[in-house]
Amino acid sequence: xxxxxxxxxxxxxxxxxxxxxxxxxxxxxxxxxxxxxxxxxxxxxxxxxxxxxxxxxxxxxxxxxxxxxxxxxxxxxxxxxxxxxxxxxxxxxxxxxxxxxxxxxxxxxxxxxxxxxxxxxxxxxxxxxxxxxxxxxxxxxxxxxxxxxxxxxxxxxxxxxxx
Amino acid sequence: xxxxxxxxxxxxxxxxxxxxxxxxxxxxxxxxxxxxxxxxxxxxxxxxxxxxxxxxxxxxxxxxxxxxxxxxxxxxxxxxxxxxxxxxxxxxxxxxxxxxxxxxxxxxxxxxxxxxxxxxxxxxxxxxxxxxxxxxxxxxxxxxxxxxxxxxxxxxxxxxxxx
Numbered sequence: 001x002x003x004x005x006x007x008x009x010x011x012x013x014x015x016x017x018x019x020x021x022x023x024x025x026x027x028x029x030x031x032x033x034x035x036x037x038x039x040x041x042x043x044x045x046x047x048x049x050x051x052x053x054x055x056x057x058x059x060x061x062x063x064x065x066x067x068x069x070x071x072x073x074x075x076x077x078x079x080x081x082x083x084x085x086x087x088x089x090x091x092x093x094x095x096x097x098x099x100x101x102x103x104x105x106x107x108x109x110x111x112x113x114x115x116x117x118x119x120x121x122x123x124x125x126x127x128x129x130x131x132x133x134x135x136x137x138x139x140x141x142x143x144x145x146x147x148x149x150x151x152x153x154x155x156x157x158x159x160x161x162x163x
Numbered sequence: 164x165x166x167x168x169x170x171x172x173x174x175x176x177x178x179x180x181x182x183x184x185x186x187x188x189x190x191x192x193x194x195x196x197x198x199x200x201x202x203x204x205x206x207x208x209x210x211x212x213x214x215x216x217x218x219x220x221x222x223x224x225x226x227x228x229x230x231x232x233x234x235x236x237x238x239x240x241x242x243x244x245x246x247x248x249x250x251x252x253x254x255x256x257x258x259x260x261x262x263x264x265x266x267x268x269x270x271x272x273x274x275x276x277x278x279x280x281x282x283x284x285x286x287x288x289x290x291x292x293x294x295x296x297x298x299x300x301x302x303x304x305x306x307x308x309x310x311x312x313x314x315x316x317x318x319x320x321x322x323x324x325x326x
Contacts (some may be wrong), residue, residue, distance in 0.1 A: 001313060001324065005174060010166075014181030015174035018206070019324065021184055022177065024203030026323045042188030043181070050209075090323055122324060139313040142172035142255035147304035150164060155302075160189045160253055161164065161182065161285060 001122045002115050004138040006098055006130035009146035013053045014044050016093045017043055027091035034058065035077045035127075036070070041163045055080050066103050074105035081114055091122050096136040098127030098134070112137060164181045165278050167292035167301040169261055172309035179256045179287045180206055187213050191253035197221065198240045198263040198290075199233070204326045215252075218243050229266050237268035244277055255286050261290030261297070275300060 003019075005012040030052045037058040047054050057077035059070070078149050081094060096097045100106050108131055115123060115137060125134065157163060166182075168175040183193045193215045195300055200221040210217050220240035222233070244257055263269050278286060278300060288297065298304050320326060 001321065003173075004310075007308070009307075010303060011174055011178035011305045011307065014185065015178035015180070016305075017184060018180035018182075020179030021180055021207040022173060022326070025207070025209040028323045042185040044188070046184055046188040046213075068317055096318045109263070122321075135310060138311070139316075139318075140173060141310035142174045143308040143310050144172075144174065144178075145170070145306040145308050147167075147298060147306050148301070150302040153302075158164065158285075160186045160191045 001140060002138045003122065003124045004098070004130050004134060004141040005124065005144060006124045006128060006135075006141065007143035007145050008128055009144035010149060010161065011057050011144040012126040013095055013143075016095060016126050017142070019124060020047070020052055020091065020093060023091045024052055028049040029087070029095070031055075031084045031087070031089045032079050032095060033077055033084065034092040035074055035094065035096040035105075037096060039163070042160060052145055053084070055060045066105055070103075074100045078110060078114070085114065085117055087120060088119070091124065091126045093127070096127040097125050098130040099129060100127070101134070102127070108133060119162050164303060165281065165301045166209075166285065166287045167261070167287055167293050167304040168289045168307060169291060169299060169304065170307035171291055171296075172307035172310070173312060174307045175289040178305075179258060179289050179317060180242070183210070183215055183254060183256060186254045192245045192250070192298065193254045193256070194218075194250070194252045195256040195258060196240055196244050197309065199259045203226055205323060216247075228318075229268055233266075236269050236326055237263045239279070241269050243275060245261055248277065248284060250285055251282070253294040254287065255281075255285045257289070259286050259290040261293040263290070264294060264297070265290070265292040271296060
């Protein structure tokens with residue numbers, strides 16, 4: 001199955017991570033590749049302990065304007081995804097990949113080609129602005145729609161909730 | 164913070180569970196109370212291992228039409244939530260509580276009263292049809308909107324993905 005979590009609301013990455021936990025609870029192999037992100041979040045330490053492989057390709061801060069370095073890292077992340085898919089994990093999570101496509105850091109075609117090779121691997125793609133062609137290709141799409149968020153009230157990210 | 168995950172799309176419970184993992188990754192106390200659900204899912208076994216407390220109040224099958232037993236179990240679940248809040252966990256997850264309210268198994272007022280006692284505890288409420296008054300009260304609300312789901316193509320729940 002190909003699953004897409006998109007939209008501007010909270011819950012895309014955390015939902016993918018909740019699914020990682022569910023799968024590892026069944027002793028299934030899970031691999032996470034994070035585009036545009038780097039850093040030890042609360043969950044990443046735990047993932048390593050649980051045997052979930054996690055690879056991060058990004059700068060510490062979230063990318064607003066892409067540089068050559070961002071482009072290269074996104075390419076590396078995609079290459080890693082191709083490599084890891086060959087190991088036939090039960091679940092492969094491409095976190096923030098939709099944003100990488102949207103920013104022009106990787107080609108949609110290269111991502112779709114990856115999905116076509118999936119066979120028995122379930123793939124989750126997260127991030128805002130999932131392109132229509134990806135939505136068409138996917139088996140399940142949820143739009144996480146922001147109704148309200150405390151960020152909008154000027155409240156900053158909270159340790160344990162956001163990271 | 165009071166967080167609500169509602170809507171008809173996949174990702175409400177899994178997102179709450181992803182947040183449980185994030186919090187426990189920071190060694191914070193997490194308690195999960197599940198309304199209308201019972202059974203060992205992939206994640207529940209793992210939660211116990213990680214020291215996340217999880218309490219289930221439901222039948223094995225999802226409730227479509229509520230019986231007296233369902234009403235009593237939902238009341239017990241709410242009582243447990245009041246009790247556990249006194250322990251001041253970092254995160255308290257009330258899974259499917261919105262559905263229990265919507266079905267008339269528990270009173271919205273009793274849930275709002277609970278939220279008012281939260282103090283330093285963050286509470287996540289999941290489930291379809293979150294009532295407007297709850298949305299108003301919450302600090303963050305995401306609507307998980309179904310764009311498509313493979314259930315609609317006649318595909319059944321997959322072990323490791325849905326349970």
